[in-house]
Amino acid sequence: MANGHGADGDRESDGSGNGYRDRGSDGNGNGDSTAGREAVRVDRVMDGLRAFGANYTEFTRRFATWLGLHSTDAAALVEILYAEDQGTPLSPARLSERVSLSSGATAILLKRLEQAGHIVRTRESTDRRVVTLRSSPGIRPRAIAFFGPYSERMTEAMAAYSPQEIQHFEKFLGTLRTTMDALLAHEYEGGGPTPPHPLTGVPSANRTVSTTR
Numbered sequence: 001m002a003n004g005h006g007a008d009g010d011r012e013s014d015g016s017g018n019g020y021r022d023r024g025s026d027g028n029g030n031g032d033s034t035a036g037r038e039a040v041r042v043d044r045v046m047d048g049l050r051a052f053g054a055n056y057t058e059f060t061r062r063f064a065t066w067l068g069l070h071s072t073d074a075a076a077l078v079e080i081l082y083a084e085d086q087g088t089p090l091s092p093a094r095l096s097e098r099v100s101l102s103s104g105a106t107a108i109l110l111k112r113l114e115q116a117g118h119i120v121r122t123r124e125s126t127d128r129r130v131v132t133l134r135s136s137p138g139i140r141p142r143a144i145a146f147f148g149p150y151s152e153r154m155t156e157a158m159a160a161y162s163p164q165e166i167q168h169f170e171k172f173l174g175t176l177r178t179t180m181d182a183l184l185a186h187e188y189e190g191g192g193p194t195p196p197h198p199l200t201g202v203p204s205a206n207r208t209v210s211t212t213r
Helices: 034-067 071-085 092-099 103-115 139-158 163-185
Strands: 011-013 020-022 119-122 132-135
Touching: 034 071, 034 139, 071 092, 071 103, 071 132, 071 139, 092 103, 103 119, 132 139
Parallel strands: none
Antiparallel strands: 011 020, 119 132
């Protein structure tokens, strides 16, 4: 997928339709501008986050293949296992939010996981209508076996950083997550921003229709 970079990785569209500008330039030919260096740094962080996300998706895909599951079923199972580990087991409604499926599609998915012996449904709340999703006793050892090397290597990697640095990372990632949640709930609520009109370039929702002739 194109990422907006040129061959040297340091050029981006200037948004004016007039081509590209050097990221390290402040518009006056100053290649050492602070703004330019920060733009490059931010871009590298975003590239790193995208790469990590893609790698984690690949882990889930391989987990699905390892268990003989559809990738969506495996992703749901990972969410159920993770929530359990955090002490906040999911309800079907919460799972549907996590995996971006309708309640009906989630119900079908859960039926498949239950029939495969990977999950169980319990009623632990005082409100007996509330269903709690739990992993089955047989699936947890298999999940630990698969994700064990991942957890060990990630723990080793983060051990190189001080508690203060980890705290900064945690705050940074929390801010990004909140920002993404807000984007999905507002700007992308209907699937995406309103596409621009092919002739005017202005989003259709923002166009003013004239009634005069």
